[in-house]
Amino acid sequence: MMSGWAWIGFGLFLLLMLSADLGIWHRRPRIPRFREAILWSLLWAGLALIFSGGLLFWIGSQTATEFLTAWLIEKSLSIDNVFVFTLIFQSLRVPCELQHRVLFWGVCGALLLRFAMIMAGLELLEAVHWLVYLFGIQLMVAAVGMIRNGGVSQSMRVPWLIRKLQQAVPTTADLCGDRFLLRGPAGWMATPLLWALLMAEWSDLIFAIDSIPVVLSVSRDPFVVFTSNAFAILGLRSLYFAVSGLLERCRNLHYGLAALLGFAGLKMLVSGFMPVPPAVSLAIVLLIILLSLLIFRREAVHIHQAAS
DSSP states (O other), X not given: XXXXXXXXXXXXXXXXXXXXXXXXXXXXXXXXXXXXXHHHHHHHHHHHHHHHHHHHHHTOHHHHHHHHHHHHHHHHHTHHHHHHHHHHHHHHTOOHHHHHHHHHHHHHHHHHHHHHHHHHOHHHHHHTTHHHHHHHHHHHHHHHHHHHTTTOOOOOOOOHHHHHHHHHSOBOSSOOTTOSEEEETTEEEEOHHHHHHHHHHHHHHHHHHHHHHXXXXXXXXXXXXXXXXXXXXXXXXXXXXXXXXXXXXSTTTHHHHHHHHHHHHHHHHTTTTSOOOHHHHHHHHHHHHHHHXXXXXXXXXXXXXXXX
């Protein structure tokens, strides 16, 4: 078990990186470029490898190996989050330049949420694991709707708790810049951006219920489990913009996105009796993306030949 100083040091590292992210690199709403997202993804992967090297030097090979294994598992499983975020932003019509702000605060909430869930342990996760199956069905329905609508996703079903909040909290009809709350004549009002944030937090909660038990099977050290989760989550935003940049370059990849959402939903439905290994999951995701790109390239060649 790690000392309190290790927790304090890692907490300060998180605060430093998150403060620099929002206060220096993304002070104004903008759309991160595809190349920038790739570089940030590589940076977060490099920091995770450096951290594992530090564990190897200071603690030992077993702890370093457990961290690296847990991080790779969380990193591969977090790819599912990316495509659900795409679905949420499409259904709620969140502009590209505001998506980073939603994801930033979503990451902050996810870090706190996963810390609480890890400390609570497996008993809490087993008690609420049934939510995974409902979310899996929702993802499969959304995938079918995306194919039927030619790439325009149906609105995601809002969870019961968020629907109750929407009924209790007044909401503005339109977005108000990058603000989640707006003070009006009658008091505070929520903006649609707040509901996008809560939907993103809800989806991460469901994925955490599914993924944290897998990581706890690798290590029972709370520090190793949390830090591996944290590095995977911190790299999630750059991974999202890298993947979304790829989708924007390929206009007809909505079939691939629907397949990815359907696979994520199917994987959650069978998680209770036939869990899909992370390596297999990652391979299937990469295969779907590769096939989508090949199909798009072939269609682009046919269009070019017909035009000429």
